[in-house]
Amino acid sequence: MPDSEHVVSLPLKTFFLALVLAISFVGIFDHSLWTPDEPRVAEIAREMAVSGDYLIPHLSQNPFLEHPFFYYAVTGLSYRLFGTFNEGVGRLPSVLFGLGTLLILYVSVRRIYSEKTALLAILMLAGTVEFLAIHHKIIVDSALCFFITASMMSFILAYLEKSKNGFKVFWSALALSFLTKGLVGIAIPGAGVVLFLLWQRDLLVIRRMWIVPGITLVFSAAVLWGLILYLRGGTDFLHIFYIYNQFGRFFSISGYTGGHVKPWYYYFLSILSGGAPWSILFLASIPGLRLRETSDRFMLSWLLGGFILLSLASTKRGIYLLPMYPAMFLLIAHTLVDLTAKVGRWWVQWCIWVTAGALAASGMAMTF
Numbered sequence: 001m002p003d004s005e006h007v008v009s010l011p012l013k014t015f016f017l018a019l020v021l022a023i024s025f026v027g028i029f030d031h032s033l034w035t036p037d038e039p040r041v042a043e044i045a046r047e048m049a050v051s052g053d054y055l056i057p058h059l060s061q062n063p064f065l066e067h068p069f070f071y072y073a074v075t076g077l078s079y080r081l082f083g084t085f086n087e088g089v090g091r092l093p094s095v096l097f098g099l100g101t102l103l104i105l106y107v108s109v110r111r112i113y114s115e116k117t118a119l120l121a122i123l124m125l126a127g128t129v130e131f132l133a134i135h136h137k138i139i140v141d142s143a144l145c146f147f148i149t150a151s152m153m154s155f156i157l158a159y160l161e162k163s164k165n166g167f168k169v170f171w172s173a174l175a176l177s178f179l180t181k182g183l184v185g186i187a188i189p190g191a192g193v194v195l196f197l198l199w200q201r202d203l204l205v206i207r208r209m210w211i212v213p214g215i216t217l218v219f220s221a222a223v224l225w226g227l228i229l230y231l232r233g234g235t236d237f238l239h240i241f242y243i244y245n246q247f248g249r250f251f252s253i254s255g256y257t258g259g260h261v262k263p264w265y266y267y268f269l270s271i272l273s274g275g276a277p278w279s280i281l282f283l284a285s286i287p288g289l290r291l292r293e294t295s296d297r298f299m300l301s302w303l304l305g306g307f308i309l310l311s312l313a314s315t316k317r318g319i320y321l322l323p324m325y326p327a328m329f330l331l332i333a334h335t336l337v338d339l340t341a342k343v344g345r346w347w348v349q350w351c352i353w354v355t356a357g358a359l360a361a362s363g364m365a366m367t368f
């Protein structure tokens with residue numbers, strides 16, 4: 001529950017939030033496209049802007065059906081509005097999605113835990129290797145992280161009865177998450193929520209989850225995208241997207257040759273490197289987790305559900321863990337703030353300042 005003693009002064013809060021804002025924009029206009037993802041995604045978005053076709057992604061004028069249209073369309077609109085004079089124009093949507101993720105986390109965590117926990121969580125998240133890198137690139141995963149964070153935080157706020165429309169936002173964000181990256185946008189939040197409800201032994205919540213209209217909404221988004229594919233390319237487009245790129249990637253079937261096939265234990269090391277420099281603190285914070293608290297159970301379910309699901313998939317990349325980082329750093333921040341009751345309030349102030357310093361250093365490193 002929020003603690004009135006864990007309030008940050010307005011000048012200090014303003015300074016830290018301004019730091020996050022500055023780091024989010026630093027370096028996005030001063031370098032060319034980074035391989036391997038940016039040149040491909042940027043070209044798809046550019047072709048959308050030129051052709052005016054914002055529904056079917058194309059690469060070199062050939063259909064590219066790895067993901068649905070949403071992120072490419074948003075980036076294409078950025079090019080249409082501001083031009084293609086600089087690579088940073090294409091990065092603006094990723095930056096804004098990253099800031100949106102941090103804003104959702106900050107506002108939600110303030111209501112669930114405390115202001116200091118919220119501030120420490122977003123400072124840690126904003127300065128991690130993977131989060132900082134992805135939100136400075138033209139890449140689909142920035143939008144996926146935003147919508148999954150929105151869905152999960154709205155769910156727990158509604159579950160704790162701190163939001164009247166939380167479940168409606170949950171289902172809406174799931175639908176947009178699907179239109180961003182396909183089935184994984186539903187599977188990751190779904191795994192976390194199912195694990196949490198089983199842990200809570202609380203299936204009665206289904207009665208107030210808007211389950212029927214919610215599933216209908218998400219199913220409608222999938223049907224809409226499937227209908228677009230069918231009308232534009234028939235069953236061939238449906239097979240390429242759903243069978244080859246969705247199920248083929250997960251199960252390594254249907255002749256999938258996209259690469260990135262890794263062993264089941266790949267993410268155990270990847271989460272430490274991608275979440276550096278703060279990920280190592282998660283191991284130290286495990287004994288301090290309050291697993292009897294509903295909120296901590298939910299965050300851990302979010303982290304573990306997504307982690308287990310992705311570990312079962314055949315194809316693996318470090319960036320796929322991005323949607324679980326908000327949960328991990330929230331748990332770390334909550335544990336560190338709780339330590340103030342044992343070692344004094346100076347501890348959390350020290351943690352916040354050190355984290356802010358590391359964030360500033362990361363931002364300066366991005367300019368080189």
